[in-house]
Structure formats: structure tokens, C-alpha cells
Amino acid sequence: DGGITQSPKYLFRKEGQNVTLSCEQNLNHDAMYWYRQDPGQGLRLIYYSQIVNDFQKGDIAEGYSVSREKKESFPLTVTSAQKNPTAFYLCASSISTVLLPGETQYFGPGTRLLVL
């Protein structure tokens, strides 16, 4: 089955620690995205990647870093510089960032990050 997997489902971070959230897709999509969800807010874009070895900052990139070494994988690192990391993180992909009519984004099941 084609889809997007995210791991782990829950992640605990200690103060001052970096953690990495995994996102893998087997849809052969060029574009991948990371979103953050906080209570009462819409999904906000952290980073996106249009193609391997390329990525761009979204609206709330501070305190996060990403890499795109393989088409299938787009890991997100939450660094110690992110002062309020507790949130739900969703990874998504699409054929490209230029959406043709009828195309949508496909989402993973998400990772909930909690700071201890």
C-alpha cells in the first residue's frame, strides 16, 4: 500500500535536547511538507521540500531543521532552540508543490511531541 509513515507516534523530549521525527513516503512524490498543529490553530507550515537536496522555510521554521537526502525521506529535527516544541506534527507529500487541478496533499498519521 502506498502512503506516508511517521514515527514515533509519541515522542518525549527533555529540556535542551534535540529530537528527530521521521517521515517516509512511498508515493514517489517530489514535494514533502512538515506542519505543526497547536490547539485552536490551523496547521502551520514549518518546512517544505520541492525536490531532493532542496528545502525551504515555511511560516514557523525557527528552532527546526530538515534534510532531504532521499526522495522518500524528509526528517524533521526539533532543536533546543525551539522554545515551545510541545505540539502535534504532521508530515505530508504531494506530486509537486505546483498543484495541478485535482491534486491534493497526502498526510501521515502524525507524531505528538511532549516536553518533559
Add this chain to the structure above:
Amino acid sequence: ILNVEQSPQSLHVQEGDSTNFTCSFPSSNFYALHWYRWETAKSPEALFVMTLNGDEKKKGRISATLNTKEGYSYLYIKGSQPEDSATYLCAFISTSGTYKYIFGTGTRLKVLA
């Protein structure tokens, strides 16, 4: 700053009731409006892709309409069932910028048996 509003934030309906909710978006630079259904512990899934003013889409008991001139879309559920319980997200896609998706906060629907 582009803003996408959804209302109501949440609602409870009885099984068999029909319901509807709203997504409001900027009326300029419109490219598309997507509706997603997001069940608890699952991934959001696309319901409808709406691109033309006056579009009306239907999938079973769920339908959606689009008014790009005034900047709103309605989602209707006829004869709600408990399995319709989910959060319904809309996403406005603008012709300006690169990634272009602006999500609303969602409407959380609970259908009571």
C-alpha cells in the same frame, strides 16, 4: 496575511440529523479549495477538490459548494451517522507564493447515536 476561518469550531448532532459548516477564505488569488476529513488517530484524507466558482461536489451523503467571489465554501452532511464523527479541515490554495496551502482550524463533528 491570508486567513482561513471555519465555523463552528465544534458541534454535536444526533444520528440522522443533517448538518453543515462553513469555510471562509480570501476572495482574491483563488486557485483551489480542498476539504479534508480527519478521524481521530488517523491521517487527514482528501474529501473534495474544488476549483471553479459554483462548484458542487458530492460523495455519498456529503456534499460541498463553492463561492469564490464571496470567499466561502459549505460542507453538508445529510443524515449524519456516528462514523461521520471527525474533524473537517478546509485548505485554501492561493495563486500567490510557492507552497500556497492555508489551512483553517477545522470543525470537529461528533455524531451521537
